[in-house]
Amino acid sequence: MNTAEDLQSQYDPNHLNKTLADFVLQRREKPDLFAWCEPFYESVEYQYGIGHHMYRRVMLSANSNHVVVEDQKTGKAKEMIMMGSNSYLGINNHPKVKAAAIAAAEKYGAGAGSPPHFSGYYDVHRALEQGLSELKGAEDTCLYPSGYSTNVGVLSCFLGPKDTIIIDKLAHASIIDGALLSGAKITTFRHNDMDSLERVLIQTKKGLGDRLVVVEGVYSMDGDIAPLKAIYDLVKKHDAKLMVDEAHSTGVLGKTGKGSPEYFDLEGKIDIVMGTFSKSLGGVGGFISAKKEVIRYLRFFSRAYFFAASPTPMQVAAQSAALEVLKSEPQWHAQLWENIKYFHAELKKRHFDIERTQTAITPIVIGDTFIMREIAKFMDEQGVFVNPVPYPAVARKKDRLRLSLSAAHTRADLDKVISLLDEAEAKYKFVKREEM
Numbered sequence: 001m002n003t004a005e006d007l008q009s010q011y012d013p014n015h016l017n018k019t020l021a022d023f024v025l026q027r028r029e030k031p032d033l034f035a036w037c038e039p040f041y042e043s044v045e046y047q048y049g050i051g052h053h054m055y056r057r058v059m060l061s062a063n064s065n066h067v068v069v070e071d072q073k074t075g076k077a078k079e080m081i082m083m084g085s086n087s088y089l090g091i092n093n094h095p096k097v098k099a100a101a102i103a104a105a106e107k108y109g110a111g112a113g114s115p116p117h118f119s120g121y122y123d124v125h126r127a128l129e130q131g132l133s134e135l136k137g138a139e140d141t142c143l144y145p146s147g148y149s150t151n152v153g154v155l156s157c158f159l160g161p162k163d164t165i166i167i168d169k170l171a172h173a174s175i176i177d178g179a180l181l182s183g184a185k186i187t188t189f190r191h192n193d194m195d196s197l198e199r200v201l202i203q204t205k206k207g208l209g210d211r212l213v214v215v216e217g218v219y220s221m222d223g224d225i226a227p228l229k230a231i232y233d234l235v236k237k238h239d240a241k242l243m244v245d246e247a248h249s250t251g252v253l254g255k256t257g258k259g260s261p262e263y264f265d266l267e268g269k270i271d272i273v274m275g276t277f278s279k280s281l282g283g284v285g286g287f288i289s290a291k292k293e294v295i296r297y298l299r300f301f302s303r304a305y306f307f308a309a310s311p312t313p314m315q316v317a318a319q320s321a322a323l324e325v326l327k328s329e330p331q332w333h334a335q336l337w338e339n340i341k342y343f344h345a346e347l348k349k350r351h352f353d354i355e356r357t358q359t360a361i362t363p364i365v366i367g368d369t370f371i372m373r374e375i376a377k378f379m380d381e382q383g384v385f386v387n388p389v390p391y392p393a394v395a396r397k398k399d400r401l402r403l404s405l406s407a408a409h410t411r412a413d414l415d416k417v418i419s420l421l422d423e424a425e426a427k428y429k430f431v432k433r434e435e436m
């Protein structure tokens with residue numbers, strides 16, 4: 001059997017195992033603004049050639065438990081098990097959601113035509129705002145074109161240079177970017193570590209400005225849950241404010257899938273609840289739910305809201321239908337959790353390193369960029385779509401395959417994935433021996 005070293009020796013060492021981090025550094029060394037793009041282009045080209053670049057694969061069908069994908073090598077269509085979609089409930093492909101989008105396209109056309117303050121605010125937008133306020137137990141809600149712009153839009157308009165934004169070490173890029181744009185001081189605490197958070201809250205109390213703690217209901221790379229009740233209590237104790245990003249918890253956490261406020265019995269108590277439509281709700285866009293005064297302020301002072309065209313009526317109508325499905329068809333939420341429990345138990349039995357995941361996001365830490373890419377390629381060849389995630393998207397030596405579970409997966413899908421992972425382990429031995 002070939003060792004990883006034998007395999008690596010077949011490739012060009014100048015391009016192998018390069019990640020984005022290598023090219024950020026090059027940029028600083030080159031005199032020409034675009035010169036740094038050339039070696040990056042070549043490196044990606046090389047990695048495509050050897051099947052190590054598994055990004056922007058072309059989907060040719062709806063993305064459900066299975067998907068038809070254009071093979072990167074042959075250009076031919078092939079059916080795969082989809083383990084890389086964030087549509088945790090399979091709602092993106094639900095007949096009622098698609099029908100709502102079609103009906104709205106027929107009635108309102110393709111686009112909203114303007115930002116919301118001008119002519120881009122329709123009855124379907126208002127209905128979705130009301131539905132989301134109910135979902136999150138909030139007084140009011142405003143919609144944004146994407147989850148990314150939601151975080152940037154809300155953080156940059158509430159805080160300024162005198163203030164401090166306190167974020168978890170594993171905060172999503174959109175939270176970091178919003179915090180940077182605000183000009184506020186940014187302080188981090190150790191991931192989900194309450195002692196660390198309290199230390200930061202005590203240290204920052206001496207300052208004059210306001211403090212906003214921002215956490216994620218579920219963390220996007222590790223799949224673990226923020227201890228929101230403990231965070232809420234600390235934030236109250238130290239007289240700060242709390243924002244929770246519900247991107248990966250809406251539709252997943254809570255008895256009825258309403259998200260972390262429901263899961264922790266904190267409905268209506270979190271100062272700012274942020275969410276996205278792009279995961280469980282199966283669409284695109286983002287929202288903030290909060291007190292009515294906060295939302296009105298956002299509608300005028302959040303530039304990502306004020307200066308951006310409204311989400312399309314068909315997209316918004318589809319999201320309202322998705323909320324209705326979440327309410328009236330609890331079987332998807334139940335099926336998702338059955339799949340999570342089964343799949344995680346099987347992976348744990350095999351001593352795979354799945355970090356601290358407690359939810360649909362299932363990392364399989366490989367720890368080596370080359371082996372991770374080889375396994376992703378093997379899975380692709382065998383008809384399973386997984387997302388490889390190297391440093392700098394995750395910490396060094398934490399390179400991983402990021403798998404996402406969905407209510408749409410059947411037991412047969414999951415068993416097939418597990419047996420292929422067994423084959424990959426037999427070949428590459430990525431399980432740390434001391435854990436066995």
Ligand SMILES: Cc1ncc(COP(=O)(O)O)c(C=O)c1O
Nearest residue numbers: 146147148172174220247276278
């Ligand atoms: C935690 C978190 N917040 C915000 C976003 C941005 O949301 P969107 O992709 O809907 O723009 C993401 C997306 O991956 C995310 O994981």
